[in-house]
Amino acid sequence: MLLAVDIGNTSTVCGVFEEKGNITALFTFKTEIPVSSEEILIKLKNFLELYKIKLKDIKGLSIACVVPSALNYWVEMGKKWLAREVLVADHTTVDIPMDLLYPSEVGADRLINALAGWEKYKTSLIIVDFGTAITFDCISEKGVYLGGAIAPGLFISAEALFKKTAKLPKIDLSEIPLQTIGKDTISALKTGLLYGFTGLTDYLIDKLSKEMGSSPKVIATGGMAKFIVPLSKKIEKIDPYLTLEGLYYLWKQKKP
Structure with a gap:
C-alpha cells in the first residue's frame, strides 16, 4: 500500500492506495508544525487503525507539501518508522513538460x-x-x-x-x-x-x-x-x- 500525503497550509489530506490505484482510506486533519516525527507517527497510526490498516502494510510514502517547516518531520517519520522509500514531489521529481520561467x-x-x-x-x-x-x-x-x-x-x-x-x-x-x-x-x-x-x-x-x-x-x-x-x-x-x-x-x- 502507498500512503499519499498532501500537506496544505490549512489541512493535511491523506489517502491510502492499493497497488491498482484504489483508495482504501481517506482522512484529513489540521496542518500543524509537529515537535517530532514520532508525533506524526502516533497521529497517523490512530487514523489507520480506523480502517484496520497496520503500519507495516504501508510500503511507500508520496508527499506534496507547501509548508516547508513540516516537510522534514514527515520525511523523517517515513524513513525512520514507516517506509523504506519516501518520495517528495517538486519540480525535479514530477516528470511533466513545463513552459515556465522559474x-x-x-x-x-x-x-x-x-x-x-x-x-x-x-x-x-x-x-x-x-x-x-x-x-x-x-x-x-x-x-x-x-x-x-x-x-x-x-x-x-x-x-x-x-x-x-x-x-x-x-x-x-x-x-x-x-x-x-x-x-x-x-x-x-x-x-x-x-x-x-x-x-x-x-x-x-x-x-x-x-x-x-x-x-x-x-x-x-x-x-x-x-x-x-x-x-x-x-x-x-x-x-x-x-x-x-x-x-x-x-x-x-x-x-x-
Whole structure:
C-alpha cells in the first residue's frame, strides 16, 4: 500500500492506495508544525487503525507539501518508522513538460495536479484547486504545464472579513443565497463571497481559455470547491481526489 500525503497550509489530506490505484482510506486533519516525527507517527497510526490498516502494510510514502517547516518531520517519520522509500514531489521529481520561467517556484500541489490531470484526461485542461488559495493550472493539448493564476481563497477571505470588521458575523457558506440582493447582513455576506468568488473563477477561466487558444476541459478540486462549483458556468465537474491520485501516479512512475 502507498500512503499519499498532501500537506496544505490549512489541512493535511491523506489517502491510502492499493497497488491498482484504489483508495482504501481517506482522512484529513489540521496542518500543524509537529515537535517530532514520532508525533506524526502516533497521529497517523490512530487514523489507520480506523480502517484496520497496520503500519507495516504501508510500503511507500508520496508527499506534496507547501509548508516547508513540516516537510522534514514527515520525511523523517517515513524513513525512520514507516517506509523504506519516501518520495517528495517538486519540480525535479514530477516528470511533466513545463513552459515556465522559474519551475522551482511552483508549489508541489500544483505540479501534482497537472500530472494527475494529464494522466487522467489526456486533453487540454484547466484545473481549479479551491484550497487556502485558489489556483488555476493550465495544461496544453500536448500535456505541457503552462502555468496559471493564484487568487486568495474563499476561507481566508472570509476570515479576513471577520477579523477586521467588528460587527460582521461568521456565516455558513453551504447555503446558497436565494437572491443576489442581500436583505440582511448574513445574506449580503453570502452573496458577496459565493457569487463574488464564482465571478472571479469564471472570469479567470474565460481569460485563461482564450489565451490557451483552445477549449480546455475545466475541472475543480480542493475542499472549498463544493461551495463554488454549483454556481459556476465554466467548471464541468469536481474531481475531489485529484492531488492524492497525482501522488499515486508519481509513485508509480518513480517506484524503486
